[in-house]
Amino acid sequence: METPLTRNILPGREPPTRRAYERSGGYTALRQALRMTPQEVQKRVKDSGLRGRGGAGFITGLKWTFVPMGDDAPRPKYLVANADEMEPGSFKDRLLLEGDPHQLLEGMIIAAYAIQADMAFIFLRWAYRRAARHLEQAIAEACEGGYLGSDILGSGYGLDLHLHVSAGRYMCGEETALLNALEGRRANPRSKPPFPPVSGLFGKPTTVNNVETLCNVPHIVANGPDWFKGLGRGSDGGTKLYGVSGKVKRPGLWELPMGTPARELLEEHAGGMRDGVRFRGLLPGGASTDFLVAEHLDVPMDFDSVQKAGSRLGTGTMIVLDDQTCPVGMLRNLEHFFAQESCGWCTPCWSGLAWVERMLADLEEGRARPEDLEQLEAHTRLLGPGHTFCALAPGAMEPLQSGLKYFRGDFEEHLRAGGCPWK
Amino acid sequence: MLSAAEQRDIEEVLPQLPERRAACIDALQVVQRHRGWVSDEGLADAAAFLGISVEEMEGVATFYNGIFRKPVGRHVIRVCDSVSCWIMGCDRLKEALQARLGVAAGASTADGRFTLLPNVCLGHCDHGPALMVDDDLFGDVEPQALDGILDGYR
Incomplete structure (x- = not known):
């Protein structure tokens, strides 16, 4: 089984220096890309079917084709690596940032070349201190090696790259909020259209890609679309960094073929549930994805299959709910997060999420009324897609709507018992 | 007024940025690193240095959980x-x-x-x-x- 993304990463070891990265074949894909036209690079990545690993699953190569090209295109153009991993339960980009920073840089330089960007940013979350040190070092090494600057490897193509360390806010992971943050503005999301490829950072064409997405790019350029497609188990190509957290025997992170079933992740890789607890459900890809339950354990964890099962692959880092943990309490924790992290820009989100959190607290503390369950259900629609400025509140409603469906009995038990029966 | 060292630290990032205001978060982080937190005075100093209003700077500062607008311990x-x-x-x-x-x-x-x-x-x-x-x-x-x-x- 091939593991291109993590082949250089050894737990507990320092990441490869530029020279070590070059010795393992690093930066040859960049040399190859610079001999192709930007459109050829775009096509190669598009043909591979690579889908965005940040959660949305949009086809990366297709996203790149939305950027205006040629002499008439507005300048400067920008590429941004979204390294603001703040989705609760997600810890996959951390591994790539800490473990092999040159792989990200090579992917970024190739992506930037493909859209003919003049400048690139890494938008890094504050808490990733180790990643920040490794990236700073790698950027300096890449400049020395001629991989960044005004004339990369004598190709005539130039790119500057800047590391931005954020000050910490979930909202910044939304791509238009991220662009406002980079401009030094309050990071509220922007209305779309216009979309960032047309009018992004400082009003110029901009592409924002996730860290894991960009790390795939050098391997696709070097090995081709068919190789990439062959890595997946189903129609969705490549490998995926899958994580498991919660009360399992061996929580962790693994690079596996895209489409690995949930059961295999849970039982083989995470070692099954801890002694004394049983599986009840899981959020497949972070806090803003719908619950899946036992009947879904054989669903392949790829974008389309998880969607068919009623959830989203999201970041691919699953959070496991066990039978000794209260589902209502878990939802209260999730909705507290979303209510706190709402940017306050649109009313349904800041007001609605606060009410949702309060109703869940009432259930937990014995103040709830029977009609509150209908109210909660109504909110999953009122804060759903189309009613808010961005995807934060609709994302917050995903675990709630599925939680109400699969754990209805637990909600009713809270009403009957006058509080949380787990306490 | 920002100290000479604070100014130097902020100026280090300015050449990499298309606009001066884009150093907003960097400037707040610099002030916090030097003073431990971002007081009203520190916030106003940073805003003046970047040429943006105190109100805008406050809007940014209070957005992030990593910027301390109250004193913190060591x-x-x-x-x-x-x-x-x-x-x-x-x-x-x-x-x-x-x-x-x-x-x-x-x-x-x-x-x-x-x-x-x-x-x-x-x-x-x-x-x-x-x-x-x-x-x-x-x-x-x-x-x-x-x-x-x-x-x-x-």
């Missing part, structure tokens, strides 16, 4: 309270920290040694419950391990 403890750590018992850990430090979450100890803050997901979910002390990350933290961890921060 060491800041951030205990993760997001979902994976919650399942693994972060409430117990937070209670143990509050009892040990004698302060509620959000407050500083009387001797100015520690500030205890709840924090959103630290991205260490396979090792919950997790916490950070200053720039250092700790995972699988049991309440009885707290003494050993905190003793390292005087």
Whole structure:
């Protein structure tokens, strides 16, 4: 089984220096890309079917084709690596940032070349201190090696790259909020259209890609679309960094073929549930994805299959709910997060999420009324897609709507018992 | 007025940015690094240096959980309270920290040694419950391990 993304990463070891990265074949894909036209690079990545690993699953190569090209295109153009991993339960980009920073840089330089960007940013979350040190070092090494600057490897193509360390806010992971943050503005999301490829950072064409997405790019350029497609188990190509957290025997992170079933992740890789607890459900890809339950354990964890099962692959880092943990309490924790992290820009989100959190607290503390369950259900629609400025509140409603469906009995038990029966 | 050292630190990032105001967060981080927190005066100094209004700067500063608009202790403890750590018992850990430090979450100890803050997901979910002390990350933290961890921060 091939593991291109993590082949250089050894737990507990320092990441490869530029020279070590070059010795393992690093930066040859960049040399190859610079001999192709930007459109050829775009096509190669598009043909591979690579889908965005940040959660949305949009086809990366297709996203790149939305950027205006040629002499008439507005300048400067920008590429941004979204390294603001703040989705609760997600810890996959951390591994790539800490473990092999040159792989990200090579992917970024190739992506930037493909859209003919003049400048690139890494938008890094504050808490990733180790990643920040490794990236700073790698950027300096890449400049020395001629991989960044005004004339990369004598190709005539130039790119500057800047590391931005954020000050910490979930909202910044939304791509238009991220662009406002980079401009030094309050990071509220922007209305779309216009979309960032047309009018992004400082009003110029901009592409924002996730860290894991960009790390795939050098391997696709070097090995081709068919190789990439062959890595997946189903129609969705490549490998995926899958994580498991919660009360399992061996929580962790693994690079596996895209489409690995949930059961295999849970039982083989995470070692099954801890002694004394049983599986009840899981959020497949972070806090803003719908619950899946036992009947879904054989669903392949790829974008389309998880969607068919009623959830989203999201970041691919699953959070496991066990039978000794209260589902209502878990939802209260999730909705507290979303209510706190709402940017306050649109009313349904800041007001609605606060009410949702309060109703869940009432259930937990014995103040709830029977009609509150209908109210909660109504909110999953009122804060759903189309009613808010961005995807934060609709994302917050995903675990709630599925939680109400699969754990209805637990909600009713809270009403009957006058509080949380787990306490 | 920003000190010469603060100005130098902010000017270091300016050439990489298309607009001066884009250094907004960098400037707040610089002020915080030099002064420990961002007072009204520090905020106004940074805003003036970048040529943006105090109100806009405040809008940015209060947006982030990493910018302190109140004084903090010599060491800041951030205990993760997001979902994976919650399942693994972060409430117990937070209670143990509050009892040990004698302060509620959000407050500083009387001797100015520690500030205890709840924090959103630290991205260490396979090792919950997790916490950070200053720039250092700790995972699988049991309440009885707290003494050993905190003793390292005087």
